[in-house]
Amino acid sequence: xxxxxxxxxxxxxxxxxxxxxxxxxALDDLTRKRNASEKRFKLYGLGAVLIGVxxxxxxxxxxxxxxxxxxxxxxxEVEFTLTQEQYDAAEKELFKTKAYEQFFIGALQGQxxxxxxxxxxxAAAIERIVGKTGGTIREYFxxxxxxxxxxxxxxxxxxxxxxxxxxxRVTRETLTDSRFLEKSDLDIVDALVEAGIIKTVFNWNFITxxxxxxxNPGGAGIGASVIGSFFMMLVVLFLSLPIGVAAxxxxxxxxxxxxxxxxxxxxxxxxxxxxSIVFGILGLAVFIQFMHLPQSAPLVGGLVLTxxxxxxxxxxxxxxxxxxxxxxxxxxxxxxxxxxxxxxxHVLPLAMPGILTGTIIGLAQALGETAPLLLIGMVxxxxxxxxxxxxxxxxEPNSAMPAQIYTWxxxxxxxxxxxAWGGIIVxxxxxxxxxxxxxxxxxxxxxxx
Amino acid sequence: MNxxxxxxxxxxxxxxxxxxxxxQVFYGDNQAIKDVxxxxxxxSVTAFIGPSGCGKSTFLRTLNRMNDTIDICRxxxxxxxxxxDIYDAKVDPVQLRxxxxxxxxxxxxxxxxxxxxxxxxxxxxxxxxxKSQLDDIVASSLQKAGLWEEVKNRLDEPGTGMSGxxxxxxxxxxxxxxxxxxxxxDEPCSAxxxxxxxxxxxxxxxxxxxxxxxxxxxxxQQAARVSQRTAFFHLGILVEEGSTQDIxxxxxxKRTQDYITGRFG
Numbered sequence: 206x207x208x209x210x211x212x213x214x215x216x217x218x219x220x221x222x223x224x225x226x227x228x229x230x231a232l233d234d235l236t237r238k239r240n241a242s243e244k245r246f247k248l249y250g251l252g253a254v255l256i257g258v259x260x261x262x263x264x265x266x267x268x269x270x271x272x273x274x275x276x277x278x279x280x281x282e283v284e285f286t287l288t289q290e291q292y293d294a295a296e297k298e299l300f301k302t303k304a305y306e307q308f309f310i311g312a313l314q315g316q317x318x319x320x321x322x323x324x325x326x327x328a329a330a331i332e333r334i335v336g337k338t339g340g341t342i343r344e345y346f347x348x349x350x351x352x353x354x355x356x357x358x359x360x361x362x363x364x365x366x367x368x369x370x371x372x373x374r375v376t377r378e379t380l381t382d383s384r385f386l387e388k389s390d391l392d393i394v395d396a397l398v399e400a401g402i403i404k405t406v407f408n409w410n411f412i413t414x415x416x417x418x419x420x421n422p423g424g425a426g427i428g429a430s431v432i433g434s435f436f437m438m439l440v441v442l443f444l445s446l447p448i449g450v451a452a453x454x455x456x457x458x459x460x461x462x463x464x465x466x467x468x469x470x471x472x473x474x475x476x477x478x479x480x481s482i483v484f485g486i487l488g489l490a491v492f493i494q495f496m497h498l499p500q501s502a503p504l505v506g507g508l509v510l511t512x513x514x515x516x517x518x519x520x521x522x523x524x525x526x527x528x529x530x531x532x533x534x535x536x537x538x539x540x541x542x543x544x545x546x547x548x549x550x551h552v553l554p555l556a557m558p559g560i561l562t563g564t565i566i567g568l569a570q571a572l573g574e575t576a577p578l579l580l581i582g583m584v585x586x587x588x589x590x591x592x593x594x595x596x597x598x599x600x601e602p603n604s605a606m607p608a609q610i611y612t613w614x615x616x617x618x619x620x621x622x623x624x625a626w627g628g629i630i631v632x633x634x635x636x637x638x639x640x641x642x643x644x645x646x647x648x649x650x651x652x653x654x
Numbered sequence: 655m656n657x658x659x660x661x662x663x664x665x666x667x668x669x670x671x672x673x674x675x676x677x678q679v680f681y682g683d684n685q686a687i688k689d690v691x692x693x694x695x696x697x698s699v700t701a702f703i704g705p706s707g708c709g710k711s712t713f714l715r716t717l718n719r720m721n722d723t724i725d726i727c728r729x730x731x732x733x734x735x736x737x738x739d740i741y742d743a744k745v746d747p748v749q750l751r752x753x754x755x756x757x758x759x760x761x762x763x764x765x766x767x768x769x770x771x772x773x774x775x776x777x778x779x780x781x782x783x784x785k786s787q788l789d790d791i792v793a794s795s796l797q798k799a800g801l802w803e804e805v806k807n808r809l810d811e812p813g814t815g816m817s818g819x820x821x822x823x824x825x826x827x828x829x830x831x832x833x834x835x836x837x838x839x840d841e842p843c844s845a846x847x848x849x850x851x852x853x854x855x856x857x858x859x860x861x862x863x864x865x866x867x868x869x870x871x872x873x874x875q876q877a878a879r880v881s882q883r884t885a886f887f888h889l890g891i892l893v894e895e896g897s898t899q900d901i902x903x904x905x906x907x908k909r910t911q912d913y914i915t916g917r918f919g
Contacts (some may be wrong), residue, residue, distance in 0.1 A: 462725055532762035536825070538720065540775035540832055541752030550774070551764055 268629055272371040275396045275627020278408040279363040281335045281397065285312030286356045292346055298513040300337030306331075309338045309359075313402065320400040333386050334394060335361045343438055362423045363403060365620040367394055370407055374619065411627060416609060422620030425613065429627045433503050433583065433603030434572060434635075440507020440599065441514055441571050448511075449518030456519075457526045458548055477516035484513045485577030493581060501582040501602035509581060510571040517570065521563025525556040558648040565643035569636050584608040586600055606632045670745050671696035671836060671866040672717060677731035679712055679721065685722045690731075690892045692885060699858060699867045701881035701898065703874060705913065710870045710891040714838050717868065718754035719747040754780055754836040755829035761821035761837035762844050763828070770781065771813040771824055772796060775832035791831055799827035800857050819850025823857060830865070830919075837861065839869040843876065855880050874914055878902050886910045 208607045227233065232240075287308060295304035310331055317324070331338070338361055346353060362368075366386040369375035371394075380388055397403040414426020460466045488509035492498045498505050536548030578584060580597075583605050604612075606628060613625040670693035679687035687709045694700050702710035712721070719740060721727040733740050740750050752775075763771050772792045775781075782788035793810070796802040801823045805816075813824050822842055829837055839858070843851040858867060858880050871877050877884050878898060885895040886909075894907045905911045 343664040530762075532758060532760055533764065534723070535720065535756075535758055536764060536828075537774075538723065538751060539756035540720075540778075540828055541755075541760065542750055542774075542778055543748045544723075546778055550778075555765065 216465065221489065268626060268633070271623065272626030272628075272630040274368075274413055275624045275630075276408050277372065277405050278410070279368040279371045279403060279405050281313075281361045281363050281403050282358060283309060283312050283316060283361070283402060284356055284358040285309070285315070285344060287342075287353055289311070289353050292353055295343070296428060302337065302343055304339070305342040306337065306339035309342060313397075316402060317396065317400050322396045322400050324393050324396040327396070330387075330390050330393055333384075333390055334367050334397075335363055365422045365618060367403070368423060369620060370394060371398070371403070398439065406652065411624070412631070416604065416612070419616055419618065419621075422616075422618050425621065425624050427606060427609055427624075427631050430437075430604040430606045430609035430628075431631065431635075433506070434605045436599055436603065437507040437510060437605060438568055438572060440504060441510045442564075442569060444507070444511040445514045445518050445567065449515050449567075450522055450560060452515075453519045453522035453526060454548060454553070457523045458552075473516050473519050477520060480576075481513055482575050482576040482580065484509050485580035487512070488577060489580045499600050499602070500601045501584075501604075503580050503583070503603050503605075504599040506578055506583050506605060507599075509577045510574060511576065514567040514571045514576065516561050517567035518560075521566070522556070522560045525563070526552060527560025528559065529555045558647045561646045561650065562643050565639050565646075569639050572635060572639070573607055575611050575612035578605050578608040579611070584612055606635070657711075668695070670694055672733065672735050672868075673737075674717075674733045675731055677713070677716065677729065677733060679709070679716055680728040680730075681724070682726045686890050687716070688890045692892060692895055694742050694866065694868060696866045697862060697864070698883060699862050700883045700885065701877035701880040702868065702870045702885050702887060703872075703877050703913070704887035704893075706872075708887040710887040711840050711843060713887065714840055714868060714870050716816075717836070717838055718751050718756055720751075720756065721786060722747050751825040752832050753834055754830060754838060755834035757825050757829050757837065757839045757842050759841040761818055761820050761825055763816075763824050765812060765814050767810045768796075768813045768816075768824060772827050772831045775828060777794040779832055781832065795823070795831040796824075798830055798861070799823045800853065800860075801827055817850070819853060822846060822850070822854055826854070826857060826861075830861070834865065836866045836868065837865065841870050841872060842871060849874070874902070886913060888913070 224259075240646050244622050263429055276349065283310065295301055295308070298304045298396060306328065310328055313331065338359075341361060342359065345357070345359075363371075364386065366380070370380075370386075377388060377391055380386060380391070383551060394403060406507040410424065411428075412431075413423065415429035416426070417424035456470065457519045488505060492505045492508055493500055498508075533551050533555065538544070542550065543652045583603065610625050610628040610632065613621045613628060616622075658662075659871065670695035674690055674691075674692045674694075677687055677690040678685060688910045690713060702714060707900050715721045716729050716733060717735075717740075721729065729741060735750075735754065738745070764774065766774075769792055773788055776788060776791045782791055793802065793806075796805060801820065803818060805824075813821065816824065822845075826837075826842075842847045842858075843854050846854065853884075855876065858869065862882075863866060869877075869880065884898045884901040886893045886901065886905075886907075888909055894901065894905060894910045901910065902914055905914065
């Protein structure tokens with residue numbers, strides 16, 4: 206027996222006096238070392254987690270604090286009555302909008318005096334604060350002649366610097382006098398705020414609206430690109446899920462093991478690592494230049510993102526098919542199910558949670574993808590004919606959320622930067638929703654075996 | 655269980671249910687089964703015994719072409735069931751497996767309700783025209799598997815929630831629900847405790863009346879208890895085949911004797 210060769214008699218330690226058995230209370234060196242290294246490792250792990258949490262908190266705070274102002278807007282609310290005579294008189298003037306502006310300023314002055322404030326101001330200052338108001342007022346009364354003679358309330362967007370002043374981005378110290386806003390104007394603004402004429406309201410336009418021109422950050426909204434992203438995700442979902450699942454089932458369950466399928470497998474794995482911009486240029490060359498699909502269309506964006514998402518879905522689907530125990534397949538085959546029946550009745554339902562998780566992760570990746578969209582022109586879209594102009598479907602030009610955020614971040618006006626942060630919040634809300642959906646679906650489909 | 659009258663045994667000998675001739679099974683270049691000739695009698699239990707890796711499970715799986723699912727597996731020779739070659743090009747393995755059911759080593763109920771587990775086979779073979787017919791099939795299968803009394807009030811509970819022995823009997827019920835003629839059992843009791851094993855063995859003995867049963871087992875006591883005929887495999891060769899009594903009391907081959915007396919290897 207092997208035990209005899211290792212008996213104490215022959216081991217060198219026992220050659221002299223018998224080994225005194227050690228107390229269990231005293232730690233020997235080796236144990237102490239082992240325990241110390243275990244403790245160290247735990248600390249490293251905890252440290253790593255804490256660093257991760259720290260950065261997450263910093264990121265979340267930064268995004269929220271920078272992005273929240275995008276959801277509010279500063280408006281100048283003035284109520285006044287325009288009589289028929291005033292309207293006729295103004296329409297006779299050479300500079301018609303100028304005349305309307307005079308009415309507006311008059312009304313503003315009246316309201317200010319009513320609340321007991323007195324700040325001297327001129328037309329130029331008002332123009333710096335709310336922009337040229339005459340046009341808006343004239344448009345309104347031309348469109349609604351019936352409103353003449355009755356009191357009408359106007360909500361006019363304050364200029365972006367006033368907006369910045371009210372949410373703390375612009376202060377008296379940082380403001381330099383320019384044609385946009387002067388320091389003295391801030392006194393007027395303060396008075397108007399106190400009189401309740403300038404106030405901050407929730408910016409619905411940011412959520413529902415389309416992008417605006419570079420000179421009007423206040424009017425920019427992410428709504429159009431949300432819809433663009435939504436259409437793209439529909440295309441991605443309805444193409445990549447069936448194609449991806451069918452491909453994985455074939456490769457995993459039916460395909461013979463040979464060089465050809467090996468090559469396909471390697472290529473799918475490699476495809477998952479291809480930079481997204483490459484897919485973008487492929488989409489440009491194939492879908493737009495060769496197939497002449499419309500530029501900037503969510504359909505094309507969706508097709509490009511489908512190509513990008515497919516490897517992710519195929520890899521995760523194959524992994525979850527592989528994870529289904531073979532005993533289930535045997536059981537189905539054993540009662541005389543065909544291979545397809547055994548897959549569709551038993552294997553696929555069990556693999557469903559994994560497939561759905563993979564699909565949603567793939568979709569989330571696609572939702573956040575910017576680079577390929579830049580190449581197919583889904584960027585910098587300003588809606589014409591808002592509000593009816595942009596929800597038109599798969600082949601009308603549109604933008605997507607990440608591309609819109611990129612566009613805003615690249616613009617000069619600081620107010621757009623704020624919009625970019627706000628856009629990131631909207632994007633993250635979408636991603637969070639998708640992740641929660643993934644968790645719920647997973648729970649629903651998960652079964653023990 | 656083994657005192658089948660000799661007369662009955664002799665009459666059964668006249669026409670065998672399964673007849674295998676010169677069967678060879680290859681996994682790639684490795685030959686797993688070599689020159690196996692065996693006649694399996696109808697309405698009796700045949701046990702395959704032998705050390706691990708001797709090819710008994712492999713041979714069992716060739717009987718309902720479960721080996722087809724393994725790409726590199728190749729079968730030569732002829733296996734006939736009721737005189738029909740099951741490896742003929744005209745034979746669809748799906749149809750064959752409805753005729754030759756299988757119970758596996760580990761209980762593998764579908765992660766579905768007890769009812770659906772049993773009803774799955776009849777459903778895919780279109781054996782029931784309506785719900786009440788299906789109910790009848792499920793009930794009678796569970797009765798035959800001796801499980802009915804235990805589960806009749808909880809047919810909609812998951813089959814995976816039962817004890818191991820119950821799960822294995824559920825798998826047997828599932829196999830007999832499609833009215834097979836032959837039931838193959840691949841070490842059906844290896845994952846069960848002695849009490850559950852006893853129940854399954856009792857069930858096998860009852861099923862003998864209506865089905866031809868082939869069972870692979872590692873337990874020689876089990877083979878002795880449940881089978882009428884025993885085949886001893888060693889290194890891919892069928893060493894000896896005969897009535898269970900003869901194999902265990904009077905083996906002809908030295909290797910068989912060594913194995914059943916535990917002096918092997």
